[in-house]
Amino acid sequence: MINREEYRRRVILTAGQIFSRYGFRKTTMDEIAKALKMGKSSIYYYFESKEEIFEAVVLYEANILRNELTTAIKSVESPIEKMRKYVFVRMRSFEKLSNYYNAIFDKNLDHFDFIETIREKYDREELAILRLILYHGSRMNVFSIDNSEYTALAIQTTLKGLEVPLFWKKRELNIDKRLNAILDVLFKGILKK
Amino acid sequence: MINREEYRRRVILTAGQIFSRYGFRKTTMDEIAKALKMGKSSIYYYFESKEEIFEAVVLYEANILRNELTTAIKSVESPIEKMRKYVFVRMRSFEKLSNYYNAIFDKNLDHFDFIETIREKYDREELAILRLILYHGSRMNVFSIDNSEYTALAIQTTLKGLEVPLFWKKRELNIDKRLNAILDVLFKGILKK
DNA sequence: AAAAACTTCGAATGAACCGGTCGATAATTC
DNA sequence: GAATTATCGACCGGTTCATTCGAAGTTTTT
Incomplete structure (x- = not known):
């Protein structure tokens, strides 16, 4: 029982x-199994089922995303840049993840209620981050915001709106363009005159 | 029997x-079928089998590639640029096609001998194009080549060599870098001093 | 306007596939 | 050398998938 976690990691x-x-x-x-150069049965020594592997993978990816996001906003100082970075990193990562979502909404999404749990958790975290960025911007006198709670929610809603075409129609391109447009609107409505 | 070809095209x-x-x-x-908004059985009215569709698709893609290549070399004048464009377009397209190849070499490649036929045909065509570029470069006094036949073959061999990692290991990156290096070598050995 | 030909599709089928199990057997530890 | 940890081939039963078939709808021909 020396390397169980290491093996699980490799599988993930x-x-x-x-x-x-x-x-x-x-x-x-x-x-x-083949990619791991293992017998198929051996995988079942480390994981209960295909679904458990999937769950672990999604969890793992979600963590990566969380890290990417926090380092992204730390990497710049200006609130505008923080917001911009956050939004772009978030959408880029989501694009990468869209395959998983596609996978789930094939059929039997019944089993995958754990996704909902993750999602809710990350929605809350996202909201916190957004509020932080907004608050920070307010403090630095760059943003003028009445209610950071609701503003954060508004931004989050917009971002979620952008997710939809991302996993309904595969090749809906120019997400970048659309993101920039949205950010422009956001800033122009938010920046101190 | 009004639109048979058009329907086949759409399926392809x-x-x-x-x-x-x-x-x-x-x-x-x-x-x-779903993507075509058709009943699955209806497809069989236009094609014998899944394999026949696949064959048609590959044929179609091969033609696209041929066109891309010829327009690419027409689009520039200098022999060096012709060669460079040709090589890049060829490799980029091949990357796109690598999925098909992956598909085939899964198992039962027995059935797909038509691929070999296409391949041979296009190898011949490629050789002709390469020779043309070389010849053109010679005429314009940019290349100095002893035997364009064998030089063309040498170049083709190199390109084929680059294909291998392209569909064995998926994400072998920096094909561009490697291409540039190869082209450099090629030109420096080929350019008039 | 009936017959013939063309086109679509739901339902059925049989074969292949796939997630998961089980027991045998290495490999390692005690 | 027994106990445990780890690997795997062979198998199972349910599901999926390519393909077939016939019936029904549509258009063309007579």
């Missing part, structure tokens, strides 16, 4: 790559 | 998109 990493490419349904245990 | 286009994303095996007739 490899499976993650395949899931992100083909989605949950189209990824087979045989493929994961 | 749609199926092509899905094949290129998921490969032959992971693409189902249901998906193709």
Whole structure:
């Protein structure tokens, strides 16, 4: 029982790559096993089921995302840049994750209520981050905001709105353009005159 | 029997998109049908089998590639640029096609000997194009080549060598860098002193 | 306007596939 | 050398998938 966690990690990493490419349904245990140079049955020594692997992968990816986001906003000083970075990193990551979502909304989404849990948690965290950025901007006299709570919610809602085309129609491009437009609107309505 | 060809075309286009994303095996007739807003059985009115669709798609893509290549070399005058463009377009397209190849080399490649036929044909064509570029460069006194036949073959061999990592290891990156390096070597050995 | 030909599709089918199990067997630890 | 940890091949039963078929709808021909 020396390396159990290390092995789980390896499975998560490899499976993650395949899931992100083909989605949950189209990824087979045989493929994961082959990529790991393992017998298929051996994987079951470390994980209960395909779904458990998927769960672990999503959890793992969610953590990556969280880290990317926090380092992103730390990497710049100006509130405008913080907001801009946050939004872009968030959407880029989401694009990467959209395959997983596609995978889930194939059918049997019944089993995957854990996704809802993660989602709720991250929604709350996102809200906190947004409020922080807004608050920071307010303090630095760059933003003028009445109610940071509701402003944060408004921004979050917009971002969620952008997710939709991202995983309904695959190749809806120019997310960047649209993001920039939204940010422009946001800032021009928010910046001190 | 008014629109048979048009319908076949539509199937080829749609199926092509899905094949290129998921490969032959992971693409189902249901998906193709759904994307076409057609009953699955209806597709069989236009095509004999999934394999026939695949064959048509590959043929179609091969033609696109041929066109891209010829317009690419026409778009510039200097032999050096012709060669450079040709090589880059060729590799970029091949990258796009690598999914199909992956699809085939899953298993039962037995059935797909038509791929070999296409391949051979395009190898010949490629050789002709390369020779043309070389010849043109020679005439313009930019290249100095002893035997354009064998030089063309040498270049083709190199390009084929680059294909290998392209569909064995998915994310072998920096093809561009490697291409540039190869081109540098090629030119410095080929350019008149 | 009936017959013939063309087109679409739901339902059925049989074969392949796939997630998961089980027991045998290495490999490692005690 | 027994106990445990770890790997795997072979198998199972349910599901999926490509393909078929016939019936029904539509257009063209006579």
